[in-house]
């Protein structure tokens with residue numbers, strides 16, 4: 001383990017890396033700002049420190065314990081690992097003298113039903129419910145995506161290409177998400193911190209789609225009910241026939257019948273083929289009934 005090349009070869013360099021947890025980057029060229037001008041004060045939250053602060057520093061970036069970097073407007077999971085909540089970071093505050101982290105202002109979000117075609121839940125912010133969280137409360141960063149399908153986002157050639165740290169006049173495509181930019185969906189397919197992300201399924205409504213086994217079971221049940229209905233209908237038809245002995249007999253649908261009419265041979269052949277394949281739940285089992293009448297001159 002003391003061999004650096006061996007650690008690199010085994011992709012184990014992270015073992016001896018120093019933790020960057022709690023490291024932050026202050027907002028450039030801002031300096032200390034009065035407490036009453038912060039979003040925390042706007043939300044009616046008092047300073048959590050024993051000694052009231054007149055000024056605070058704001059951060060543009062903070063590294064969590066697991067290495068995730070969060071920033072204002074980004075989304076995080078917080079609370080218990082088994083029962084996490086999702087919120088949007090609004091502000092990260094630091095003590096102006098001790099340089100210690102005061103807390104993060106987070107807007108809680110409600111996860112609503114899944115949105116097609118993404119099958120991700122809508123992440124709706126709850127108004128006037130901000131809370132000031134400590135560093136330990138934040139579990140990880142979570143990714144969200146814009147609901148582009150519903151709002152018809154299209155790519156535009158508006159982004160300037162940066163080459164060698166210089167902005168060029170060349171343009172490349174980008175999505176601006178200008179319509180309802182706050183309509184966000186929680187990306188449940190996120191691989192990083194997936195154990196926490198998957199715990200968020202508990203707050204989602206029951207999915208409408210079924211598993212494969214459930215679909216097969218429902219299809220078999222549908223088929224049984226269909227067969228029962230058909231057999232009852234046939235039973236009723238045959239009972240009516242017995243009650244009317246003089247009535248003309250109906251053609252047997254399973255046998256071809258032939259009749260000579262005006263020198264023509266007509267054959268009426270009703271083929272009934274019933275599919276034995278597994279049907280989709282809720283759908284009527286496929287019964288393909290074809291009436292093929294063929295008339296040919298019998299010279």
Ligand SMILES: [Zn+2]
Nearest residue numbers: 146148153177
């Ligand atoms: Zn969009």
